[in-house]
Amino acid sequence: MALLNDQIRDQVSEMLVDLPNVVRLVMFKKAEDCPYCSIIEELITEVASTSDRVTVEVYDIEHDKEQVAAYGIDKAPVIAIVGAKDYGLRFFGIPANYEFSTLLHGIQVAGAGEPAQLDAATKSFLAGLNKPVHYEVFVTPTCPYCPGAAVLAFDMAVHSDYVKADVVEAGEFPDLAGRYNVMGVPLNVLNHTQRVEGRAPAQMIVDAIKASL
Amino acid sequence: MFEFKIDDSGQQQAPSGGLYDLAIVGAGPAGLSAAIYASRDGIKTLVFDKSSAGGLAATTDWIENYPGFPEGISGPDLMDRMQKQAERFGAELLEFEEVTQIEPVSKGHLRVHTASAEVFDAKMVLLALGSHPKKLNVPGEEEYYGRGVSYCATCDGPLFRDKDVVIVGAGNSGLQEGLNVLNYARSVTFIEFLPYSIAEKILQERTMNHPKSTFYFNHMLTEIKGDAVVTGVVMKNRETGAVVELPCDGVFIYVGYTPDTRFLEGLVEMNKWGYIKTDAQMWTGVEGLMAIGDVRASNLAQVTVAVADGTKAAIAAREYLAELEV
Numbered sequence: 001m002a003l004l005n006d007q008i009r010d011q012v013s014e015m016l017v018d019l020p021n022v023v024r025l026v027m028f029k030k031a032e033d034c035p036y037c038s039i040i041e042e043l044i045t046e047v048a049s050t051s052d053r054v055t056v057e058v059y060d061i062e063h064d065k066e067q068v069a070a071y072g073i074d075k076a077p078v079i080a081i082v083g084a085k086d087y088g089l090r091f092f093g094i095p096a097n098y099e100f101s102t103l104l105h106g107i108q109v110a111g112a113g114e115p116a117q118l119d120a121a122t123k124s125f126l127a128g129l130n131k132p133v134h135y136e137v138f139v140t141p142t143c144p145y146c147p148g149a150a151v152l153a154f155d156m157a158v159h160s161d162y163v164k165a166d167v168v169e170a171g172e173f174p175d176l177a178g179r180y181n182v183m184g185v186p187l188n189v190l191n192h193t194q195r196v197e198g199r200a201p202a203q204m205i206v207d208a209i210k211a212s213l
Numbered sequence: 214m215f216e217f218k219i220d221d222s223g224q225q226q227a228p229s230g231g232l233y234d235l236a237i238v239g240a241g242p243a244g245l246s247a248a249i250y251a252s253r254d255g256i257k258t259l260v261f262d263k264s265s266a267g268g269l270a271a272t273t274d275w276i277e278n279y280p281g282f283p284e285g286i287s288g289p290d291l292m293d294r295m296q297k298q299a300e301r302f303g304a305e306l307l308e309f310e311e312v313t314q315i316e317p318v319s320k321g322h323l324r325v326h327t328a329s330a331e332v333f334d335a336k337m338v339l340l341a342l343g344s345h346p347k348k349l350n351v352p353g354e355e356e357y358y359g360r361g362v363s364y365c366a367t368c369d370g371p372l373f374r375d376k377d378v379v380i381v382g383a384g385n386s387g388l389q390e391g392l393n394v395l396n397y398a399r400s401v402t403f404i405e406f407l408p409y410s411i412a413e414k415i416l417q418e419r420t421m422n423h424p425k426s427t428f429y430f431n432h433m434l435t436e437i438k439g440d441a442v443v444t445g446v447v448m449k450n451r452e453t454g455a456v457v458e459l460p461c462d463g464v465f466i467y468v469g470y471t472p473d474t475r476f477l478e479g480l481v482e483m484n485k486w487g488y489i490k491t492d493a494q495m496w497t498g499v500e501g502l503m504a505i506g507d508v509r510a511s512n513l514a515q516v517t518v519a520v521a522d523g524t525k526a527a528i529a530a531r532e533y534l535a536e537l538e539v
């Protein structure tokens with residue numbers, strides 16, 4: 001049975017049919033201990049089937065070393081959302097429930113090559129960046145506030161070559177979540193040191209980035 | 214097992230602006246129901262929410278008593294549907310925009326100020342502000358917020374798989390959300406101030422008969438302890454005074470709700486808990502200003518009641534707007 005019902009499929013198609021650039025969903029799976037790998041693959045295949053502008057590639061984190069290195073992948077399952085270039089958009093785990101919106105947002109902004117919603121002050125801060133920023137957002141699929149936090153990370157990553165955005169479904173990566181003591185979502189972590197809890201306005205994230213550099 | 218939802222909050226449309234017939238503050242069940250009725254009636258409607266749309270009802274795992282869903286429906290799902298229904302009829306929704314002031318200008322003209330210093334004009338305003346979870350105000354609560362202390366089990370419950378969890382408050386919300394946490398956690402301990410639970414019988418039966426649950430009645434939580442994260446709670450037996458320490462990984466707090474109406478002080482009349490007083494038709498006494506749903510004094514906090522309030526207010530709005538015309 002299809003994962004997406006007809007109504008959702010139509011909506012997805014409408015959102016993705018006119019993307020300026022083709023978007024490649026590059027998935028890395030692993031053979032063991034990955035209960036959702038096949039669902040994720042099925043999901044992105046269904047998403048890609050709604051638009052000629054979206055394609056799917058699937059690799060194995062153990063075997064496809066060349067791609068693993070090219071996309072800088074350290075854990076699976078993950079979807080790299082790649083537009084005209086690799087903006088550094090990654091979704092770790094299953095983009096289900098509310099997080100499906102995050103995936104679609106990632107595809108849209110990667111396809112457009114520009115963020116959906118960044119204010120002028122944030123853009124000018126990003127334009128002045130000269131050091132890498134690793135922007136991680138921890139989410140759960142059932143959290144209504146989480147996509148709001150995640151899409152900001154994707155928007156910033158599309159706007160700046162220095163920002164890489166990882167959205168992580170915390171339930172599937174307990175080790176990483178444990179390392180950061182993720183016990184509430186959304187949680188934003190900047191350069192592994194600065195934490196911002198909740199769906200924060202762009203200015204708070206900018207301040208946390210500054211503090212992390 | 215999985216659902217795939219589309220929520221457009223990341224790419225929300227800018228409001229069309231101009232003079233609105235109706236501005237609604239709060240996109241919970243009350244505000245969205247009013248928006249459905251009003252916009253379907255051709256009333257130019259703008260809905261604000263300081264968070265994402267859905268209100269409190271979107272933070273509950275499962276709603277079993279909303280008519281029309283014999284198996285029950287997830288709170289987020291129900292609210293998602295209400296939002297879509299309102300938008301389908303043309304209601305404009307502005308999420309993550311907090312209303313900070315309502316300024317009466319003249320009959321048929323209220324000005325709505327927001328936290329991002331924007332100003333919107335409307336002929337009429339509905340306050341559908343709802344309420345938010347109360348804090349316990351015990352040591353450790355603030356310090357460990359996001360590090361084991363949470364007010365949303367639907368959001369954070371999945372992070373406590375195989376962990377020991379405490380739920381403070383054994384009322385309807387605490388037990389309802391406790392049932393959800395019982396799906397993930399290794400154990401759930403309920404701590405209740407009163408000697409009994411005031412929750413619906415069906416919720417009491419389901420939680421109390423659960424093999425992973427323990428109940429402490431007549432106990433007051435006094436402290437949340439931790440190092441980097443929560444490690445335990447301290448509670449006091451209210452009868453004997455005995456102090457009990459209980460190790461745990463997470464604390465979910467469900468000790469009631471309180472409205473956020475301070476910005477309306479001096480404008481509308483409130484009861485001592487901050488709930489807005491209205492007449493039987495839900496008017497606040499300020500020209501063009503009504504209050505609906507949980508934020509209204511002495512109202513029953515249920516989705517059906519909020520929905521009914523929203524319906525009645527939208528119909529009153531139609532009449533009020535028509536009168537302004539003549």
Ligand SMILES: Cc1cc2nc3c(=O)[nH]c(=O)nc-3n(C[C@H](O)[C@H](O)[C@H](O)COP(=O)(O)OP(=O)(O)OC[C@H]3O[C@@H](n4cnc5c(N)ncnc54)[C@H](O)[C@@H]3O)c2cc1C
Binds near residue numbers: 242270279311387
């Ligand atoms: C855990 C839990 C379980 C529940 N279970 C049930 C159940 O099974 N059945 C049932 O019928 N009811 C249930 N309820 C109660 C139900 O959720 C509420 O009665 C209902 O949500 C009230 O609707 P409302 O629209 O009045 O307010 P709310 O749902 O609280 O919505 C108010 C909205 O206003 C927004 N807001 C507040 N102030 C501002 C401002 N200044 N500017 C902009 N926006 C603002 C808030 O962000 C919020 O989104 C439950 C509640 C909880 C917490």
